[in-house]
Amino acid sequence: MALVPYDENLVPGLSKLHKSSAEFEFADHRLRLAQDWSGLGVAGVIWDAAVVLCMYLELAPVNLKGRTAIELGAGTGLVGIVATLLGGNVTITDRKPALELLRDNVKENIPSDLQGAVQVSELTWGEGLEHYPSGGYDLILGADIIYLEETFPALLRTLEHLSSMESELLLSCRIRYERDKRFLRLLESLFSVQEVHYNEQRDIHIYRAVRLKGKTEL
Numbered sequence: 001m002a003l004v005p006y007d008e009n010l011v012p013g014l015s016k017l018h019k020s021s022a023e024f025e026f027a028d029h030r031l032r033l034a035q036d037w038s039g040l041g042v043a044g045v046i047w048d049a050a051v052v053l054c055m056y057l058e059l060a061p062v063n064l065k066g067r068t069a070i071e072l073g074a075g076t077g078l079v080g081i082v083a084t085l086l087g088g089n090v091t092i093t094d095r096k097p098a099l100e101l102l103r104d105n106v107k108e109n110i111p112s113d114l115q116g117a118v119q120v121s122e123l124t125w126g127e128g129l130e131h132y133p134s135g136g137y138d139l140i141l142g143a144d145i146i147y148l149e150e151t152f153p154a155l156l157r158t159l160e161h162l163s164s165m166e167s168e169l170l171l172s173c174r175i176r177y178e179r180d181k182r183f184l185r186l187l188e189s190l191f192s193v194q195e196v197h198y199n200e201q202r203d204i205h206i207y208r209a210v211r212l213k214g215k216t217e218l
């Protein structure tokens, strides 16, 4: 449950200019995450999709215990941190500029006995995928990562590379534009996609996807 959920409506205002922090309570832990809009833009703040995905992971029957998970486009790392606290072995990823803040947030919010269950690493969609095990993750997580049409083919390639027939993909997002729906249709070329949750207050959808049998080519 979020103690002080991030309010996206504040972004166009003063909060844009400053570094700040946001507090949450998830998985019986009090979390305090640093944000840095001025330095990192969209990667430096916590989006509603992340908060709603954490609520879903905590309350819904998503089993993380002992499972391998990877978070894509993690930004400040809230989802990956909560997934680790819920028992997952989690790789939290984003582009290089976001990694310093991510590492700081992981260090601050994951107790020392769980630090071995989490790693932060660079992953720009579609690049250097050979560094990540093909089909190597039980759970692939992404909050508010469907928004740049030019990244859609690389994002889909990344999801294909990371997933096996047994993997589960959970994507949370606000549908802002037609192009967001276009990505979901693209996703359906390789995955069976189902909406499993809608948070009306925050207008956030969560989609669960599993690989379609026999579909391996883009």
Ligand SMILES: C[S@@+](CC[C@H](N)C(=O)[O-])C[C@H]1O[C@@H](n2cnc3c(N)ncnc32)[C@H](O)[C@@H]1O
Pocket (backbone or CB within 6 Å): 042, 043, 044, 045, 046, 047, 048, 049, 050, 072, 073, 074, 075, 076, 077, 094, 095, 098, 123, 124, 125, 142, 143, 144, 145, 148, 151
């Ligand atoms: C809207 S933010 C969401 C951040 C975080 N998941 C959240 O919900 O709070 C989008 C994230 O996707 C990342 N991103 C955008 N394009 C990317 C790419 N080509 N490869 C990897 N990450 C990317 C950004 O760096 C940013 O962290």
